Amino acid sequence: MLSDRIQPERLAGYFKTLCEIDSPGLLEKPVAEYLQCFFSKFPGIVVEVDDSALRTGANTGNLIVTIPGRDEGATGLFFNCHMDVIPPCIGVQVDYTDGVFRSKGDTVLGGDDKAGIAILMELTHLLFEGQTPLPLVQFIFTVGEEIGLLGAEHLDRELIQVGYGYALDSTGIDNGIIGAPAAVYVDAVITGRAAHAGLNPEDGVSAIVLCGEITSQLPLGRVDSETTANIGLVEGGAATNIIPETVRVRGEIRSHCSRKLAQTIEVFRRTFEDLSAKYGGRAEVDFPPQYPAMLVDESAPVVQRLKRSAGALGRSIDLIVAGGGSDANIFNFKGLPTVILGTGMTDVHSNNENIALSDIVRTAEMVATLVTC
Numbered sequence: 001m002l003s004d005r006i007q008p009e010r011l012a013g014y015f016k017t018l019c020e021i022d023s024p025g026l027l028e029k030p031v032a033e034y035l036q037c038f039f040s041k042f043p044g045i046v047v048e049v050d051d052s053a054l055r056t057g058a059n060t061g062n063l064i065v066t067i068p069g070r071d072e073g074a075t076g077l078f079f080n081c082h083m084d085v086i087p088p089c090i091g092v093q094v095d096y097t098d099g100v101f102r103s104k105g106d107t108v109l110g111g112d113d114k115a116g117i118a119i120l121m122e123l124t125h126l127l128f129e130g131q132t133p134l135p136l137v138q139f140i141f142t143v144g145e146e147i148g149l150l151g152a153e154h155l156d157r158e159l160i161q162v163g164y165g166y167a168l169d170s171t172g173i174d175n176g177i178i179g180a181p182a183a184v185y186v187d188a189v190i191t192g193r194a195a196h197a198g199l200n201p202e203d204g205v206s207a208i209v210l211c212g213e214i215t216s217q218l219p220l221g222r223v224d225s226e227t228t229a230n231i232g233l234v235e236g237g238a239a240t241n242i243i244p245e246t247v248r249v250r251g252e253i254r255s256h257c258s259r260k261l262a263q264t265i266e267v268f269r270r271t272f273e274d275l276s277a278k279y280g281g282r283a284e285v286d287f288p289p290q291y292p293a294m295l296v297d298e299s300a301p302v303v304q305r306l307k308r309s310a311g312a313l314g315r316s317i318d319l320i321v322a323g324g325g326s327d328a329n330i331f332n333f334k335g336l337p338t339v340i341l342g343t344g345m346t347d348v349h350s351n352n353e354n355i356a357l358s359d360i361v362r363t364a365e366m367v368a369t370l371v372t373c
């Protein structure tokens with residue numbers, strides 16, 4: 001089996017190198033160049049950078065790597081990872097102790113999503129080392145995932161020659177995420193009436209007080225079994241002696257059910273508008289789409305292949321519906337069925353982020369087996 005030839009030390013080396021290359025959202029070029037250099041050493045591999053930078057504002061496009069197959073009849077597949085890392089992510093120094101990678105503590109590690117990228121680098125060696133018949137394999141390395149799935153949204157779909165694939169971008173191990181919610185942003189401006197706080201407070205309507213009234217009435221947290229909502233940012237006011245005229249409130253609503261998403265949006269809209277009016281102010285609220293929901297059918301070839309792969313390795317695989325949004329939401333929406341695989345990364349989006357080499361290797365075994373089964 002391909003997976004028998006994985007070299008953990010080589011994989012660990014790629015992972016550490018990747019983590020220590022700075023790549024905040026929209027500034028992924030150093031990682032893209034490192035990968036272009038790596039893949040261009042293998043004969044026959046085609047490395048393309050799409051034109052998405054024109055629309056994302058990143059300093060590179062998405063990187064699409066195509067590894068030609070050696071078996072015309074085999075069904076091709078893609079793997080996807082994002083190249084950007086959530087802040088704080090500048091000057092990452094990797095510590096490897098007792099089989100676990102961590103940052104030195106003042107940044108994230110960046111295993112989200114560089115564990116996946118390192119696995120695909122190792123996979124590339126495996127594909128070239130033997131004579132196993134192989135399908136066409138593509139890697140899609142995106143930009144700006146953490147700041148709004150920007151690379152996936154603006155991906156040049158024409159460059160993708162295969163019908164489905166797997167995103168290596170989740171916590172846990174031996175799992176496949178087949179469902180994830182849709183999300184919208186909440187963006188509201190509450191307007192009251194400014195007045196001097198000491199001279200004529202009777203003439204003022206405080207937008208901050210309105211904001212308190214409104215947010216205390218909104219359905220927040222886990223709204224129902226399929227829906228969550230959050231207000232995450234409040235900005236407003238001008239000075240300590242001025243009754244505040246405007247407050248901007250931003251948040252999000254997610255739901256696995258489009259009907260419940262629409263219902264929750266309507267409750268938010270009415271709460272903002274009605275309560276503002278009741279207290280003598282007004283509110284304008286928008287719900288810009290963030291990403292669409294995804295739900296891959298368990299009978300779909302992308303899920304069946306994952307089950308075969310797990311079976312070949314003698315493992316069971318957990319198929320789960322999760323609460324996050326990722327590039328896979330966009331790919332599924334664009335007609336590229338995508339299942340998200342856990343890589344073993346832990347405490348992601350925090351400076352405690354860590355990942356065990358044994359879990360990276362375990363994921364690499366699944367990825368290598370997916371190619372051939």
Ligand SMILES: [Zn+2]
Nearest residue numbers: 082112113169
């Ligand atoms: Zn991620």
